[in-house]
Amino acid sequence: MTFDVSKHFSDRANNMTASEIRELLKVTQRPGMISFAGGLPNPESFPIEIVGAIVEKVLRENGAEALQYGSTEGLPQLRQLLWEKHAREDNANEGDAVMFSNGVQQGLDLLSKVTINQGDTLVLEAPSYLTGGMAFRVYGCEIFAVDLDGGGIRIDLLEETLAGLRHLGRLPKFMYLTPTFHNPAGVTMDLKRRRQVMDLAYEFDLLVVEDDPYHMLNYDDIEVRNLKSLDEDNRVVYFSSFSKILSPGLRLGYAVGQKELIDKMVLAKQTADLCTNTLSQFIAYEYLAGGHLDAHIDKILTLYRRKRNIMVKALGDNMPEGVRWTHPAGGMFLWATFPEGIDTRAMFPKAAERHVAYVHGRSFYFDGRGANQARLNFSHASDENIKIGVERLSAVTLEELERVRAEKKLVA
């Protein structure tokens, strides 16, 4: 007899179920599959030789320190470097502190831990980053998702939602936004809306969480002003990462925000995992301080810009009438909207049969919407496979459209 461990699970654990996406992603492991499903950087973007040279230097000069426990908040010289960067670019000030975490994901988990009580509310974009939302929900909050469009979150709907929540005495613990090169929507919030978002934050006295992992993947060199740079009273906590500009396997994210909040998150991190990987932080420090990022970023931009262009062109060349998609100026994702009647979840097995995969739209909502939408990643597949994959997906879409039209006729 095996011990019945399930009766020892917390209520929290009983609410955790394997994400549907993780199951879908298993399909993408099949041989011959072209996957637009994951959110993986392309290994060609990894500065493998640079990392090798840096590790050699770090172990030679600081081996004992690089392999030892570090402080919970992170490597001092690296934190200082990033504080200076955000002081320059985003008006971070003496009231702000920087902390490192095991990727931005851990930062979001720690933030949730120190802010969310069971029954609290949150506001975020619809669609939104799935695993972010899951991290928030572990702590028992109710999520209110506000539609975005090509210019970012819709301010009219945001104001309406906040006013409604205030009326109910349930103002959100925070507002979670990815203003730049949005995952999954591929859109960037315009400056006017950024100012309006901040005005609403002041009016409703909200904590603002800005998730900005794709900032440097700016293929069209558009001007971006972070919410943090518009922040007048240290109410924006800003998250970014080395995952897309160095390596996700090194698990390095960081937060810049008001000291009192960061201090609490550091306390939470102490019991969560003591400290972030020290060697990784030394690598990141040398990568920045040694000027390696500056030398390498053009390679990454050239690679991803080309892949984005190939996917956008392939969609234009192949997709049947009625399908729309975003034209992201940066980041890693396109967001496709199919004609009404197409259900991207139902279409997935048919696409998989033709060896092409995506993530269906419902995964990025918390209310069942997104049935006719899908997220397409353009960073990971080879140039050739992007073309072939889009052709396959277009063929499946055409079949589905014809089926839907035939059914409509039948009903009529």
Add this chain to the structure above:
Amino acid sequence: MTFDVSKHFSDRANNMTASEIRELLKVTQRPGMISFAGGLPNPESFPIEIVGAIVEKVLRENGAEALQYGSTEGLPQLRQLLWEKHAREDNANEGDAVMFSNGVQQGLDLLSKVTINQGDTLVLEAPSYLTGGMAFRVYGCEIFAVDLDGGGIRIDLLEETLAGLRHLGRLPKFMYLTPTFHNPAGVTMDLKRRRQVMDLAYEFDLLVVEDDPYHMLNYDDIEVRNLKSLDEDNRVVYFSSFSKILSPGLRLGYAVGQKELIDKMVLAKQTADLCTNTLSQFIAYEYLAGGHLDAHIDKILTLYRRKRNIMVKALGDNMPEGVRWTHPAGGMFLWATFPEGIDTRAMFPKAAERHVAYVHGRSFYFDGRGANQARLNFSHASDENIKIGVERLSAVTLEELERVRAEKKLVA
């Protein structure tokens, strides 16, 4: 005006306060200080050159994979290697799975997340690993600590506590034990008691958490049978780490336990930080699979055995009558008990003035006991500094004892 973030904190956050130890540890940074306070491995134990050679090989052969996101549960070949080790040594079986985490600390946090509801109870040893207890308490459990002695946790008291909790309908969510080379107590549970612990676990139907980070730091080559090896129905979840045999900065801990439990912990890890550092896991895999640990472990044992012996001898040579300490067969800590009347917290500033530091005993209890106890780490200081530090501490102790006796006389 700065935004008042404190009103957005969760109840959980409001209960988090900076650990007194962290404040004490700041004192240990003072120049000239000899610290027995931390729990740091000695950098001399780090295989820096081996790590350098391994990283070079990993980046050359598997660079793209080693810098990419990995699966949440960990690197498959490393998990397999550890499952095989524990199948060999601890009867781990097909019902068990292995997962990696950002140190054992994260494993304990994830375990807490998936088991503890507000108001649950836990049983652990008194004294016990401080930051473990803090991780459990974040989730709102009440801790019942059972005294240990030279042979490990006291079975009579454990049975009494469990019977009492059953009577109250509050049986613990789990029993957290460090049977081998205990932190802070420096004792090892004898085999008879290990069997008795397991018998109580069956009788009360308890989940057993075995924390075993010091297992390989076995200076006297004593025979140790893990609780996991006595486990008849997959109720022991076993935690260990690469922190003490490779490097703590690489943040690599792992858990071996019943699949259903590990699966839940993996789900919790997904929202906590997606995955563990991939490069670190490749390093650990090569360290084990390449036989480097076997070649290196004798160096570590020789280093720490000598340091333990130096500290034990110095205490015997210098400490005044009435002071007792454990003689650990392994691990990194001695546990000292001073005569009644000495308060190690009150004595700390006097010790710090003489440039020697320790952690006072109360830090390892949850009920205010331990006033006349202290933890002494012997792994980190240089041989010479261990001697000097013990001399300083002995001198402070003698002064305190004389003060206590003079006060007693005055009262009498």
